Amino acid sequence: MSLIQVQNLCKTYENEGVKTPALCKANFFVEKGEFLAIMGPSGSGKSTLMQVLGLLDRPTEGKYFFDGRDTVEFDDDTLANFRNKKIGFVFQSFNLLPRTSVFENVELPLLYDATPDGKNKNKVLQALKSVGMEHREKYLSNQLSGGEKQRVAIARALVNDPEIIFADEPTGNLDSKSGLQVMKILQDLNNKGRTIILVTHETYTAEHAKRIIYMKDGEIVADDPVKNRRIADGESELLK
Amino acid sequence: MNILSPIKISLKYLLAAKFRSFLTILGVVIGVASVIIIMAIGQSAQALILDQITGIGSNLIGVLPGASDEKGPPATAMGISITTLKYDDLEALRNGKNVPEAEDAAGYVLGTVSAVYNGTDLNTSFEGTTASYVDVENSEIVSGRFYTKDEETNMSRVAVLGANLVEDLFSGTDPIGKVVKLKEQNFTVIGVLKKRGSTSFGLASQDDAIFVPLKTAQKLFLGIDHLAFIRLKVRDTKLISSAKENIMTTLRERHDIDDPANDDFSVRDLASAVKIITQVTDVLRYFLLAIGTISLIVGGVGIMNIMLLAVNQRVREVGLRKAVGAKNSDVWTQFLIESTFISFLGGIIGIIIGVVISGISAVIIQSLQYTWPFIISWQSIVVACLISITIGIIFGFYPAYKASKISPMEALRYE
Ligand SMILES: Nc1ncnc2c1ncn2[C@@H]1O[C@H](COP(=O)(O)OP(=O)(O)OP(=O)(O)O)[C@@H](O)[C@H]1O
Ligand SMILES: [Mg+2]
Numbered sequence: 322m323s324l325i326q327v328q329n330l331c332k333t334y335e336n337e338g339v340k341t342p343a344l345c346k347a348n349f350f351v352e353k354g355e356f357l358a359i360m361g362p363s364g365s366g367k368s369t370l371m372q373v374l375g376l377l378d379r380p381t382e383g384k385y386f387f388d389g390r391d392t393v394e395f396d397d398d399t400l401a402n403f404r405n406k407k408i409g410f411v412f413q414s415f416n417l418l419p420r421t422s423v424f425e426n427v428e429l430p431l432l433y434d435a436t437p438d439g440k441n442k443n444k445v446l447q448a449l450k451s452v453g454m455e456h457r458e459k460y461l462s463n464q465l466s467g468g469e470k471q472r473v474a475i476a477r478a479l480v481n482d483p484e485i486i487f488a489d490e491p492t493g494n495l496d497s498k499s500g501l502q503v504m505k506i507l508q509d510l511n512n513k514g515r516t517i518i519l520v521t522h523e524t525y526t527a528e529h530a531k532r533i534i535y536m537k538d539g540e541i542v543a544d545d546p547v548k549n550r551r552i553a554d555g556e557s558e559l560l561k
Numbered sequence: 562m563n564i565l566s567p568i569k570i571s572l573k574y575l576l577a578a579k580f581r582s583f584l585t586i587l588g589v590v591i592g593v594a595s596v597i598i599i600m601a602i603g604q605s606a607q608a609l610i611l612d613q614i615t616g617i618g619s620n621l622i623g624v625l626p627g628a629s630d631e632k633g634p635p636a637t638a639m640g641i642s643i644t645t646l647k648y649d650d651l652e653a654l655r656n657g658k659n660v661p662e663a664e665d666a667a668g669y670v671l672g673t674v675s676a677v678y679n680g681t682d683l684n685t686s687f688e689g690t691t692a693s694y695v696d697v698e699n700s701e702i703v704s705g706r707f708y709t710k711d712e713e714t715n716m717s718r719v720a721v722l723g724a725n726l727v728e729d730l731f732s733g734t735d736p737i738g739k740v741v742k743l744k745e746q747n748f749t750v751i752g753v754l755k756k757r758g759s760t761s762f763g764l765a766s767q768d769d770a771i772f773v774p775l776k777t778a779q780k781l782f783l784g785i786d787h788l789a790f791i792r793l794k795v796r797d798t799k800l801i802s803s804a805k806e807n808i809m810t811t812l813r814e815r816h817d818i819d820d821p822a823n824d825d826f827s828v829r830d831l832a833s834a835v836k837i838i839t840q841v842t843d844v845l846r847y848f849l850l851a852i853g854t855i856s857l858i859v860g861g862v863g864i865m866n867i868m869l870l871a872v873n874q875r876v877r878e879v880g881l882r883k884a885v886g887a888k889n890s891d892v893w894t895q896f897l898i899e900s901t902f903i904s905f906l907g908g909i910i911g912i913i914i915g916v917v918i919s920g921i922s923a924v925i926i927q928s929l930q931y932t933w934p935f936i937i938s939w940q941s942i943v944v945a946c947l948i949s950i951t952i953g954i955i956f957g958f959y960p961a962y963k964a965s966k967i968s969p970m971e972a973l974r975y976e
Contacts, residue, residue, distance in 0.1 A: 377884060377969040398888050405886020416881045416972055420573055433886035489973055
């Protein structure tokens with residue numbers, strides 16, 4: 322069974338009577354363990370697609386099965402619960418809580434876990450370790466560099482052990498070195514079996530994925546596997 | 562979601578903008594402080610007033626000339642001089658056959674007179690009373706003596722000083738035996754009254770008055786032969802109503818009145834005065850409480866304002882929380898706890914300020930020799946806490962609702 326299955330998925334924004342079609346008739350599958358990049362020019366609907374797939378927003382048409390369940394039927398609380406348990410997000414602008422410690426930032430999703438198991442501290446430290454940030458546990462979010470912030474954000478996305486991680490332009494605000502570190506972390510996570518969907522408009526970044534979906538004007542225009550996949554292994558690639 | 566994390570968050574925001582936070586909770590601080598102060602001062606003022614009345618004696622009955630409504634002011638208070646009450650009426654009332662409940666009674670005339678001693682010229686109030694004054698009013702003599710019944714009837718020119726006059730007229734020197742000129746006539750000072758330290762209602766304080774025998778005051782100062790009022794001291798407060806009945810019967814008989822509606826006198830006791838004054842001060846307290854409530858509402862609007870601002874400023878934070886799994890109800894609860902906490906914090910500060918101000922004013926008023934108990938009832942503190950919590954919930958409701966409606970997509974918006 323596919324992790325994600327969408328049929329004729331459409332999203333039309335409506336603001337004060339003005340309709341903006343942003344996503345049109347998307348059809349595709351995403352299997353467990355995939356690393357998918359969504360590419361396309363600005364305004365092509367990449368973020369819109371990611372929001373719908375990430376259960377942040379509802380489609381206006383079509384079907385979306387996540388883990389075999391029809392998400393169109395879900396109420397707000399069920400959606401929140403799915404976001405909490407099954408999905409992790411990484412954003413272009415990091416979105417850490419200001420003046421809050423690294424630990425507390427990573428812990429945030431656990432606070433909304435309806436079935437706490439009292440192992441928050443372990444989980445947070447584990448997540449921080451997997452992004453190499455355990456030494457910054459007590460730092461405040463505003464005392465970190467951009468690259469460090471994004472690594473903390475990835476730790477936050479990981480802390481609830483989700484099925485899938487969505488990353489919208491995770492390297493967009495980073496210099497190339499920190500960007501590569503982030504890509505390396507994502508590839509490592511993928512190698513350990515985690516499904517990743519990455520939104521980017523840079524071919525270079527997209528080539529770290531295993532498969533690329535190209536979008537234009539809200540439609541999927543191509544869906545190809547990556548032939549010469551880049552492997553982020555830190556410094557060496559930069560030197561090339 | 563536990564309650565501590567929203568409190569931690571709001572503390573963080575409050576501390577991040579200390580001055581703005583201070584302004585935010587100021588409304589609640591002032592509101593709660595004024596409720597505390599109002600309740601404390603209201604209670605103390607009532608205690609003071611009642612203390613003064615009962616200090617005069619709750620076993621006293623007053624007889625005033627002229628009919629008056631039980632609840633309204635006496636006719637004489639309107640500046641009308643009524644001459645129906647005479648010395649013989651007083652004598653009749655003192656007669657144990659007529660009013661057996663009365664222990665004693667005193668007659669009064671009042672006015673002001675110029676007093677001159679050793680170059681000091683003072684316009685002071687005087688009370689012309691019968692010798693029974695001291696017994697009826699429970700006054701004490703600190704030096705010398707009060708005038709006797711003989712001095713009263715033979716129009717002696719003797720005077721007893723209220724405590725403050727020793728200082729005001731005699732510059733603190735011993736006045737006993739000295740001669741003071743009252744309305745151009747020589748009076749010998751024979752005694753000084755003990756300081757009472759409070760004003761009785763409608764009258765100048767006995768501490769500031771000169772006491773002279775009734776007849777002397779009537780003839781030499783005023784040129785009248787009626788009384789301003791009579792006071793009777795009843796042996797027991799339980800006897801007040803039967804004593805009043807006997808007083809009225811006696812006076813009606815003496816004044817040839819058949820129909821009580823034609824009474825040319827009125828009889829009052831302090832029990833009813835206490836009741837009236839309690840009612841008046843209660844009304845005053847509730848009125849002040851209403852003012853406090855208004856400032857609390859203003860404070861509540863301030864909190865609503867800051868919470869709406871917070872919701873707008875924290876759209877991304879809320880979006881993020883929802884993106885990582887916060888339900889609408891989680892966000893709603895968080896903001897409601899925050900507004901309640903802010904309001905409660907204001908309430909606590911307000912209680913502290915209120916108690917301190919009430920305490921300081923109590924100390925100041927006590928230093929002025931008034932009986933002013935420092936009363937902070939636990940009820941008023943509980944009420945103040947509940948009020949501030951309620952304000953936080955009521956005025957945080959709408960901002961919290963708005964916050965809960967923020968879309969999780971907001972987390973992705975990049976600006
Ligand atoms: N909340 C919204 N209301 C109305 N229109 C929207 C909304 N969000 C996006 N759109 C519109 O939908 C279209 C797709 O937007 P989307 O954000 O998905 O593009 P994108 O591919 O992520 O672009 P970028 O690379 O610049 O981030 C755009 O035309 C945009 O104006
Ligand atoms: Mg986008």
